[in-house]
Amino acid sequence: MLTLTCPCCGITAEETELHPGGEAHLKRFGPGSSDGDFEAYLFARKNPKGVHFERWRHAYGCGKWFLAARDTVTLEVFGTYKAQNPHPTPEIVASIRAKRPDWQPDWTETKTSSAESLTE
C-alpha cells in the first residue's frame, strides 16, 4: 500500500488515510487570461510516465494539503513537502536525482519565491 509522510503533522499515513488531488504546481490562470492559458490550467496535464509531482490531502488525519514526488511507473515515493513550495524543494530534487540520474527538472528556480519566504 502506498504510504506517504505528511509534512504538516509528520505522520506516516497509508493510502486509505489520504486523498489524491492531481498534478501539483499548476499556475492558475483566471479571468482575463487567454482561452488557451485557461484551458491548459484547467485540463492539460503532464501525466508523465515517471517522476510526478502531485497534491495529496491528509484527509483522515490533520486535513492539510501537501505535495509528493512519486514515480508513476514504479510507484516509488521520492519524498513529500509542504504545499506552500512553488517548486519541489532541493531535498526532493536531490532524492530524485539519486535514483533517476537522467531526470531533469522542467522549472527554473527563482530566489524571490523560495519556500522559506512563504512558509515562515
Add this chain to the structure above:
Amino acid sequence: MSSNPASSSTGRYSVFAIAREAMRLHSGWKRAWTSPEPRKKYQVVIVGAGGHGLATAYYLGKNFGITDVAIIEKGWLGGGNTGRNTTIIRSNYLQDPSAAIYDKALKLYENLSQDLNYNVMFSPRGLLMLAQTEHEVRGYKRTVYANQLQDVATEWVTPERIKQMLPIINIDGPRYPVLGGLYQERGGTARHDAVAWGYARACSAMGMHIIQNCEVTGIETGAGQVKAVNTGKGRIECDKLALVVAGHSSVMAEKAGFRLPIESMALQALVSEPVKPSCDLVIMANTVHGYLSQSDKGEMVIGGGTDGFNNYSQRGSWQHIEETIRALIETFPMLSRLKMLRQWGGIVDMTGDRSPILSTTPVGNIFVNCGWGTGGFKAIPGSGWAMAELVAKGQPGPLAAEFGLDRFKEGRFIDESVAAGVAH
C-alpha cells in the same frame, strides 16, 4: 457490407471448414494474421493494436478502401486494456453524442461475428444498472427518458422485477436497498480477446501490417505535420498518423509536442472461482462502485472504480479491491463465500468529462482516439468506425464531431461523469 475480406488469404471459417479440417487432422488451419517486417512507408500508421486501433484500421479498409496501413504495437496484440476489461457492452448513456456512438458500437457488435467471420461470442444477456439511492432513481429515470428520445431502448424496472430476474440479489439493504434499475435488454458482453483477434485477422486479410513488439520511440514532425515515427524496428514514414494508445496517450502526445486533457490511472478487475450459472445479467451498482457478470466458464467477473492517482504500473491498490467486494457483498451475499482466483489492472485514460476524444490535433496529420477511460471496450466498433472516417477525411464525421479536443477550450463538455456514475 460486402463479402468478408478475411475470405481471401486466411480461409473462411465455417462448418464446412471444420468438417474439412477434421478429415485431415486440422493440418490446414492458417495463422489468423501475419507478422510482417515493417515497410519504409505507409499511407496510414496507427499506433496501438488494441481493439480501438484495430477497429480503426478495419473500417479504414472496409469503408474507405485504405489498406496501406500499419498498426504498430508495443506489446502484443490486444494485450492492453482490450484484454483487461470486464467485457461489458451497453449504450444507455445520457448525452446524445454518447448515445449515438455507443449505440452505433452496440449495433455493430450485434453483427460483428458475421461481419468479421470470427466468433466474438457477443452475448446480449441484458444489462441492469441498480439504483440504490434516491438520487440514482432520479438520475436513471432521466436516462430512460433521454434514451427514449435517442431511440435507445431502455426501461425502468422495479425492485420486485429485479428480484425475479436475478434471484441471487438482496434488494432489502439495509445500507443500500435496491430501489429500482435501468435495464437495457440489448446490453451484454462479448469475448474481448476475440474482438481484437477478429479485427486483426480481417485487417491482415486486407493486406494491412500488424507489427507487434515494436515500440514507438519518437515522432518526427516538421512544419506542423508528422513525417515519420521512429520505432524499435526502424523509421517508418506515414502520410497520416493515428494515436490510439489509451493509457499511454499523454506519452505519445508529448513525443508529438502537444498535451492532452488526460490522466492515466489504474483500474482493476477480478474473477472468482467458477460456480454454477447463477447470474445471467450484467449488473452494475454504481453507488457502491461495483459491477458483476458471470463468464461462460462460471467465474464471477467483478470490476470497480479507478484508483485516484496517476499510475502507469498496471497494478492497482489492494484496498480498492476490498472496497469493491465489501460494497457488493451486501447486494450479492453469495459473493462472500467465493474465493477470488485472479486480479489484474489496466491503465485507463481519464478525461475530465469522462467522455472520449476523437480529434484532430495541433499537428495537422496526427489524429487521436483516446480518453475512453473506464468504458472503452463497449465502444470498440463505433470508435473504429468514427475514427476511420476522421483519419480518411481529415475531419470528423457526425459520430466524432462532438468529441473533439476543442470542447475543452469551449466548455462544451459531454458530461457523463455524473450521468454514468463512476463505473462503466
